[in-house]
Amino acid sequence: MDFATLKQLPKAELHLHIEGTLEPEMLFQLADKNQVVLPYADIDAVRAAYQFNSLQDFLDLYYQGMSVLQTASDFYDLTWAYLERCQADGVVHTEIFFDPQGHTVRGIAIDVVIDGISRAIAQAHTQLGLSASLIPCFLRHLSEQDALDTWQELQPHLAHFVAVGLDSSELGHPPEKFERVFALVRDAGLKVVAHAGEEGPAAYILGALDSLKADRIDHGVRCLEDKALVDRLVAEQIPLTVCPFSNIKLKVFADLASSNLQALLDAGLCVTINSDDPAYFGGYINDNILQAAAAQQLNDEQIRVLLGNSFKASFLPEEQKQAFLQQLAEC
Numbered sequence: 150m151d152f153a154t155l156k157q158l159p160k161a162e163l164h165l166h167i168e169g170t171l172e173p174e175m176l177f178q179l180a181d182k183n184q185v186v187l188p189y190a191d192i193d194a195v196r197a198a199y200q201f202n203s204l205q206d207f208l209d210l211y212y213q214g215m216s217v218l219q220t221a222s223d224f225y226d227l228t229w230a231y232l233e234r235c236q237a238d239g240v241v242h243t244e245i246f247f248d249p250q251g252h253t254v255r256g257i258a259i260d261v262v263i264d265g266i267s268r269a270i271a272q273a274h275t276q277l278g279l280s281a282s283l284i285p286c287f288l289r290h291l292s293e294q295d296a297l298d299t300w301q302e303l304q305p306h307l308a309h310f311v312a313v314g315l316d317s318s319e320l321g322h323p324p325e326k327f328e329r330v331f332a333l334v335r336d337a338g339l340k341v342v343a344h345a346g347e348e349g350p351a352a353y354i355l356g357a358l359d360s361l362k363a364d365r366i367d368h369g370v371r372c373l374e375d376k377a378l379v380d381r382l383v384a385e386q387i388p389l390t391v392c393p394f395s396n397i398k399l400k401v402f403a404d405l406a407s408s409n410l411q412a413l414l415d416a417g418l419c420v421t422i423n424s425d426d427p428a429y430f431g432g433y434i435n436d437n438i439l440q441a442a443a444a445q446q447l448n449d450e451q452i453r454v455l456l457g458n459s460f461k462a463s464f465l466p467e468e469q470k471q472a473f474l475q476q477l478a479e480c
């Protein structure tokens with residue numbers, strides 16, 4: 150499949166951190182506006198710094214990048230740029246992650262963050278005909294109490310969210326640490342997603358299912374290390390939001406050819422392809438799909454399965470899922 154063909158096929162993106170769409174150009178522009186001093190001479194120096202040996206290496210720069218996001222209009226600009234990109238890429242529905250604690254810890258009020266992001270989403274709905282929803286994520290390297298406090302702060306804004314997620318440093322922070330706060334999330338009628346099994350072991354995927362009752366697993370590529378877990382993920386059709394470029398940049402796999410995308414599909418898992426943090430990992434959704442498909446020798450039929458899965462795995466109401474699946478089938 151060529152790029153132009155893929156671009157016009159409808160698709161959903163389900164694993165995208167809005168703070169990870171902060172391109173170096175906007176980083177500099179906002180740093181200048183907000184008088185934030187960056188440890189880079191220019192845009193080339195930023196791009197050169199985006200070489201990571203681990204998830205933590207990346208997160209250090211990702212949190213540093215957030216420092217330029219200060220006003221509601223900054224969050225609006227960031228989100229709007231991503232949503233325009235969605236329109237260009239044939240992304241008709243997106244479920245956007247953001248990290249409330251990454252901002253409140255810097256003294257930015259949660260209302261400021263949500264106001265800016267949700268204004269862009271509302272505008273994309275009316276002006277671009279795009280469907281988008283929001284998923285706040287708890288930072289797992291912080292304490293359970295911090296997550297509980299954040300959950301309290303999110304209460305006035307719950308109508309904006311479809312789910313709550315769990316992200317940041319995986320190793321040493323198993324899902325079980327957040328069992329109680331996610332019970333509150335479910336009681337509030339929201340879905341649950343959790344990063345698990347990218348850097349962390351398959352046991353973290355099991356923990357996300359059993360302790361958090363996760364509806365979807367973000368990454369999950371290490372599930373193949375546990376046959377019984379794979380059987381369960383297949384039987385329950387629990388979706389995995391796989392991010393090929395992320396896995397390479399964070400050294401989970403040496404390259405796309407040695408990733409396990411084909412094996413995940415062959416196992417019957419509900420796999421979707423996503424861009425995670427495109428400004429840091431080197432490409433948006435269509436680049437992730439096409440390059441991974443080429444390296445894994447996926448045929449066009451399999452690419453269409455991945456796109457269909459993106460709607461099936463979404464938190465859209467059933468009739469909207471069916472409408473998008475129909476739209477895809479007609480393309």
Ligand code: HPA
Pocket residue numbers: 166169204211316317318344395425426
């Ligand atoms: O890829 C990621 N993994 C974990 N936490 C994150 N926060 C932003 N991106 C990521």
Ligand SMILES: [Zn+2]
Pocket residue numbers: 164166316344367425
């Ligand atoms: Zn992620």
